Amino acid sequence: MAKYDKADLERRMKGAVESLKNDLNGLRTGRANxxxxxxxxxxxxxxxxxxxxxxxxxxxxxxxxxxxxxxxxxxxxxxxxxxxxxxxxxxxxxxxxxxxxIPDLTEERRKELAKLASKYAEGARVAIRNVRRDGMDALKVDENKKEISEDERKRAETELQKLTDEQIKAADEAAAAKEKEILGK
Missing domain, CATH: 3.30.1360.40 (Gyrase A; domain 2)
Known part of the structure; x- marks a missing residue:
């Protein structure tokens, strides 16, 4: 098991958000892109x-x-x-x-695209949570090997949860903005 590496975990979470943004850019919204x-x-x-x-x-x-x-x-x-x-x-x-x-989007197609944007966002949230789980596992292993104390593990877990919440919020905001753009609201 790898040692806990906050920078690597942050990079992986941000990568999930960037991947989501790229996926969302590919969704057609009735505007030329x-x-x-x-x-x-x-x-x-x-x-x-x-x-x-x-x-x-x-x-x-x-x-x-x-x-x-x-x-x-x-x-x-x-x-x-x-x-x-x-x-x-x-x-x-x-x-x-x-x-x-670029043809106009029908209302039905707009709803399908909004659902797809939600699905992409859920995939990003799952990826972010998986990175968090990897980090939590690494912290427990480090604690069991006596490389860090219980207090250090708890402090790092709190930091990791804060980072997770930030990245999930970024993913949700990107998806919400795209849904708003798709539905024309």
């Missing part, structure tokens, strides 16, 4: 490449994404990859640039 296309991979040059390695994605308008493909011969495969990515986007090819109008 360049991270919406992050999961898209394009099959060109005999391999699968992330879209951001073959094109520049921008949001020139609030409800429009623009994809500037660097190699004009790749515009077809890029268009196909976006259509088949399951994002509900329908690219308009004007020869040089793919324009992607």
């Amino acid at each position: 360049v991270s919406l296309l992050d999961p898209v991979t394009v099959e060109i040059y005999g391999s699968h490449m992330p879209l951001n390695q073959v094109a520049t994605v921008s949001a020139p308008e609030p409800r429009m994404l623009s994809v500037q493909v660097w190699d004009k011969s790749s515009i077809g495969p890029v268009e196909k990859a976006i259509r088949s990515a399951g994002l509900g986007l329908n690219p308009i090819n004007d020869g040089n640039v793919l324009r992607l109008p």
Whole structure:
């Protein structure tokens, strides 16, 4: 069992919150967001490449994404990859640039996305609690090995719980902000 390392535990908890924020950025809210296309991979040059390695994605308008493909011969495969990515986007090819109008979200779809945001947040809370459990276990082992006193263990457990509460609050705030954005409230 590893020794208690507060910095490592804090890093892991913050990593769970950052991962949640990245997941939430991928949820479509009816507004153009360049991270919406992050999961898209394009099959060109005999391999699968992330879209951001073959094109520049921008949001020139609030409800429009623009994809500037660097190699004009790749515009077809890029268009196909976006259509088949399951994002509900329908690219308009004007020869040089793919324009992607962002369709309005139905009320039902908004509720589904809000539930998904909640699910992501719960996953982050579970990950944070697992890190806390690892820390508590390490403290007990350190105490049993007589490396720390009972008072030191209790003090560290209190600090660890405070850190856990802070990170869970950060995760909840990120999810609440995204749900508010999705539901348009």
